[in-house]
Amino acid sequence: MALVLTEEQVMLKESAAGLLAEKAGVAQLRALRDADDALGFAPDVWRDIAGMGWPGIAIPEAYGGLGYGYTGLGLVLEQAGRHLSPVPLQSTVLLGATLLNELGSEAQKQALLAPLAAGELHVTLALQEGPLHAPEDTALKAEADGAGYRLHGSKCLVLDALAAQQFVVIARTSGEPGDSAGLTAFLVPADAAGLTVERRSLVDARGVGALQLDAVQVPADAVLGDVDGAWDGLSRSLDIANIGLAAELLGIATEAFERTVGYLKERKQFGKVIGSFQGLQHRAAELFAELELSRSLVLKALQAIDADDPQLPVLASAAKAKLCEVAQRATNEGIQMHGGIGMTDEYDIGFFIKRARVAQHCFGDYNYHLDRFARLSGF
Amino acid sequence: MSDLEKFRADTRAWLEENCPPAMREPVRGFDDLYMGGRNPEVDHPDQQVWCQRMAERGWTVPHWPREYGGGGLNKEEAKILQQEMARIGARRPLESFGISMLGPALLKFGTEAQKQEHLPPICRGEIRWCQGYSEPNAGSDLASLQTRAEDRGDHYLINGQKVWTSYADKADWIFCLVRTDNSGSKHEGISFVLFDMASEGVTTRPIKLISGSSPFCETFFDNVRAEKRNLVGEEGKGWAIAKYLLTHEREMISGFGTAPKKSLGSVAVETYGADASGRLRNGILRHTIAQYQLDALAFGATMSRVGDEAKAGQGLGAASSIFKYYGTELNKRRNELNLAIGGEPALGWDGDVYEGGATSRDWLRSKGNSIEGGTSEVQLNIIAKRVLGLPD
Numbered sequence: 001m002a003l004v005l006t007e008e009q010v011m012l013k014e015s016a017a018g019l020l021a022e023k024a025g026v027a028q029l030r031a032l033r034d035a036d037d038a039l040g041f042a043p044d045v046w047r048d049i050a051g052m053g054w055p056g057i058a059i060p061e062a063y064g065g066l067g068y069g070y071t072g073l074g075l076v077l078e079q080a081g082r083h084l085s086p087v088p089l090q091s092t093v094l095l096g097a098t099l100l101n102e103l104g105s106e107a108q109k110q111a112l113l114a115p116l117a118a119g120e121l122h123v124t125l126a127l128q129e130g131p132l133h134a135p136e137d138t139a140l141k142a143e144a145d146g147a148g149y150r151l152h153g154s155k156c157l158v159l160d161a162l163a164a165q166q167f168v169v170i171a172r173t174s175g176e177p178g179d180s181a182g183l184t185a186f187l188v189p190a191d192a193a194g195l196t197v198e199r200r201s202l203v204d205a206r207g208v209g210a211l212q213l214d215a216v217q218v219p220a221d222a223v224l225g226d227v228d229g230a231w232d233g234l235s236r237s238l239d240i241a242n243i244g245l246a247a248e249l250l251g252i253a254t255e256a257f258e259r260t261v262g263y264l265k266e267r268k269q270f271g272k273v274i275g276s277f278q279g280l281q282h283r284a285a286e287l288f289a290e291l292e293l294s295r296s297l298v299l300k301a302l303q304a305i306d307a308d309d310p311q312l313p314v315l316a317s318a319a320k321a322k323l324c325e326v327a328q329r330a331t332n333e334g335i336q337m338h339g340g341i342g343m344t345d346e347y348d349i350g351f352f353i354k355r356a357r358v359a360q361h362c363f364g365d366y367n368y369h370l371d372r373f374a375r376l377s378g379f
Numbered sequence: 380m381s382d383l384e385k386f387r388a389d390t391r392a393w394l395e396e397n398c399p400p401a402m403r404e405p406v407r408g409f410d411d412l413y414m415g416g417r418n419p420e421v422d423h424p425d426q427q428v429w430c431q432r433m434a435e436r437g438w439t440v441p442h443w444p445r446e447y448g449g450g451g452l453n454k455e456e457a458k459i460l461q462q463e464m465a466r467i468g469a470r471r472p473l474e475s476f477g478i479s480m481l482g483p484a485l486l487k488f489g490t491e492a493q494k495q496e497h498l499p500p501i502c503r504g505e506i507r508w509c510q511g512y513s514e515p516n517a518g519s520d521l522a523s524l525q526t527r528a529e530d531r532g533d534h535y536l537i538n539g540q541k542v543w544t545s546y547a548d549k550a551d552w553i554f555c556l557v558r559t560d561n562s563g564s565k566h567e568g569i570s571f572v573l574f575d576m577a578s579e580g581v582t583t584r585p586i587k588l589i590s591g592s593s594p595f596c597e598t599f600f601d602n603v604r605a606e607k608r609n610l611v612g613e614e615g616k617g618w619a620i621a622k623y624l625l626t627h628e629r630e631m632i633s634g635f636g637t638a639p640k641k642s643l644g645s646v647a648v649e650t651y652g653a654d655a656s657g658r659l660r661n662g663i664l665r666h667t668i669a670q671y672q673l674d675a676l677a678f679g680a681t682m683s684r685v686g687d688e689a690k691a692g693q694g695l696g697a698a699s700s701i702f703k704y705y706g707t708e709l710n711k712r713r714n715e716l717n718l719a720i721g722g723e724p725a726l727g728w729d730g731d732v733y734e735g736g737a738t739s740r741d742w743l744r745s746k747g748n749s750i751e752g753g754t755s756e757v758q759l760n761i762i763a764k765r766v767l768g769l770p771d
Binding site for chain 2: 002003004048208257263264265273276278280281282284285286288289292294295296297299300302318323339370371374375378379
């Protein structure tokens with residue numbers, strides 16, 4: 001497939017840039033943070049976004065979506081990264097819709113994807129339990145109980161937890177922590193008895209929470225996919241999620257870089273614009289090269305999702321690892337090259353480094369994915 | 380059968396009949412390539428047979444116009460020829476700077492008479508060319524070149540010295556940058572002239588490299604005569620041609636960065652072994668290889684993306700400015716890893732046990748990639764100024 005955007009995709013990218021810049025930019029993120037907003041996004045802005053159809057961007061038309069594929073969603077996420085948009089795209093659209101689509105039965109898809117595509121339903125993943133991403137170490141237990149299951153355990157890093165009406169909880173139905181077999185995905189409603197949703201505050205000031213499940217009772221039809229057999233669909237969903245996050249990180253890194261280059265052209269020291277110093281020029285040029293490589297890899301990985309490419313796992317880890325590396329470098333250089341002003345809360349560049357680190361961490365950071373890339377490459 | 384299908388069938392049949400068996404063997408190294416010329420270096424007699432047969436059809440340079448000795452093939456036909464040659468493992472019949480460098484310049488800037496005179500012998504492999512660019516005091520700062528060309532009416536009289544002239548000792552003719560005017564800025568007053576290396580006053584001296592080979596020469600001009608009809612483009616406007624060719628050269632050198640067939644990681648597993656989880660035993664080396672392979676994958680995707688964008692009519696994007704810099708740096712990283720993975724045998728310099736020192740010699744030669752054709756530092760300057768718009 002040609003590594004190039006179609007006309008339709010270019011238009012989508014431009015309309016995403018316009019809407020997010022106007023309604024969901026860094027200023028809105030700052031305002032939500034300063035107001036200590038529990039949800040972490042503005043519901044009216046989400047309604048505007050839903051009006052554009054973006055929640056259903058990668059959902060097939062048969063289920064009420066736009067059917068633009070993940071390349072389209074990736075372009076929107078890249079723009080969300082550029083503007084640090086406080087919107088539940090990652091939780092509901094990238095993860096929720098993908099998990100339902102990959103794991104759900106026909107009846108579950110019919111019931112849930114249309115309201116999700118309309119922006120009325122928030123579904124998010126509850127996977128991580130410890131400090132690091134390690135899906136096969138899942139310990140949260142689900143025991144068969146009469147006609148259904150009873151869940152015990154806890155989860156952290158649940159994106160937009162306070163907005164979610166449904167959680168996709170990954171639980172262990174057999175085997176031991178460390179086994180990829182024996183995992184089952186359950187749909188758990190936010191108002192289930194025994195479920196506590198606790199707000200957590202991370203550096204990026206986005207909506208995130210932790211779950212405590214004490215004997216939460218769910219019926220048998222709450223199972224998403226096969227009992228003990230969540231792994232394949234979960235893995236594919238996580239590959240997709242990591243490519244989506246790589247697209248967001250591409251936007252964050254590119255924007256941080258462009259703001260920094262802009263600053264290099266303005267700031268004067270020693271009677272000269274600091275951008276005329278070769279020490280800074282070469283660092284900027286090297287970063288430019290890394291960003292161009294990043295852009296190619298993200299596009300290649302996004303296209304691999306839509307083309308059902310068997311190389312998806314290795315490309316997902318490649319894209320996430322590369323973008324973790326480059327976003328880290330771009331945001332670090334952003335602070336350093338802005339100098340003292342880059343350390344102030346008043347200046348926006350700090351918001352980029354904060355969101356970058358959370359997006360890097362989610363579902364496996366550089367260390368996780370470079371190791372996985374190597375393993376999948378045979379060494 | 381469509382025209383293209385017929386072309387494929389005819390090509391296949393012709394290649395089967397005409398490509399000598401020895402020319403279906405893989406090339407054993409740079410020295411094994413056939414470069415043609417008045418006194419060609421011939422390792423195998425079939426090299427000349429193959430070159431002559433292909434040249435008769437214009438297929439030494441399939442995409443050049445027929446009137447200049449090329450094959451006149453369109454893109455689809457050239458691709459089919461390439462595929463059919465690859466199918467039987469046929470070597471390219473002729474490699475030369477005439478094809479890769481001078482030809483494109485003459486096609487763009489040359490007069491009809493110049494094309495008629497110089498292109499057909501290139502296609503037939505009769506004349507071997509070299510490039511006279513760098514001088515002892517004009518390397519990265521190429522425009523500072525001082526080789527003088529004095530106007531003598533119907534000809535120029537050339538005096539000066541070139542350095543890093545690839546294969547000057549084996550070439551028949553040279554395309555050379557000379558200074559015809561000293562009065563303006565350094566980019567003005569440079570002219571692009573062609574002359575015979577057998578002319579009186581030309582001497583060459585090979586330069587031995589750290590890798591042991593000597594593909595380069597110092598070249599001296601002492602009152603050498605160059606006919607004015609062999610001035611390409613206008614007098615004093617040679618810099619535009621030089622820049623055009625440098626872009627060509629940088630694209631060729633950046634191609635060295637593409638990943639080899641067998642991944643470094645799997646080669647390393649063969650030497651170092653893997654643990655129970657399949658991971659390479661040495662975690663430090665594994666990390667370095669993984670970084671290299673990740674960047675090689677991303678660089679390959681970038682080459683494809685830039686090509687696809689150009690094909691889609693979006694022009695040559697800014698990403699192309701990184702090719703020379705990134706490709707050569709990547710190639711140096713790969714060669715360092717070859718040394719690390721290979722251990723003692725990779726340090727071998729000579730003898731069959733070390734395959735003639737192929738690994739260490741390639742490693743040493745790769746150090747020059749980020750110097751020749753514009754250093755990495757010059758490339759970063761270009762990106763900073765022209766792409767990012769940072770000031771002087």
